[in-house]
Amino acid sequence: MMSSKVSRRQFLSYTLMGVGGFMASAMLMPMVRFAVDPVLQPKSEGEFIPTPQKVDQLTDSPVRVDFTIKDRKDAWYKSDVSNTAWVYKEGDTVIALSPVCKHLGCTVSWEGDEKHKNEFFCPCHNGRYEKNGKNIPGSPPLGPLDEYMVNVVDGYVYLGKTVPNTLV
Ligand code: FES
Numbered sequence: 001m002m003s004s005k006v007s008r009r010q011f012l013s014y015t016l017m018g019v020g021g022f023m024a025s026a027m028l029m030p031m032v033r034f035a036v037d038p039v040l041q042p043k044s045e046g047e048f049i050p051t052p053q054k055v056d057q058l059t060d061s062p063v064r065v066d067f068t069i070k071d072r073k074d075a076w077y078k079s080d081v082s083n084t085a086w087v088y089k090e091g092d093t094v095i096a097l098s099p100v101c102k103h104l105g106c107t108v109s110w111e112g113d114e115k116h117k118n119e120f121f122c123p124c125h126n127g128r129y130e131k132n133g134k135n136i137p138g139s140p141p142l143g144p145l146d147e148y149m150v151n152v153v154d155g156y157v158y159l160g161k162t163v164p165n166t167l168v
Pocket of ligand 1: 101102103104105106122123124125126127128140141
């Protein structure tokens, strides 16, 4: 009799441990995910994020496009990530460049300063880039701006992950 009570209690405590372990792992999972995710990037090769930019409103002059990578999933935590691209059209091709300066990571602007027409300009150390993202020799950046993968869906620009510049 006694032994069956004990074993029932044991059974119960194992069961509770099991539930506790499950809950602990459920709480840990989002943190692990946070640690390993490159949150500033879409998750995979094939993922494209919608932007509010209509393709037919683009010209050959870069415009700033802000977009948000929505946190995709669990109720445990939420983190939408804002991102920016410089987008223009070259013929029928939509080009989107990363604004992250290849010197020390400041944000570049198109014609960001009076003296630099028709160029991207980084105010941190006067970094300069041509429209296709090519770094201008003699200014601090040592490589071209990254390019976003671009998709067009229903007339709107969708942006994927950044890749090394293919235009330069
Ligand atoms: S961070 Fe852009 S020039 Fe230095």
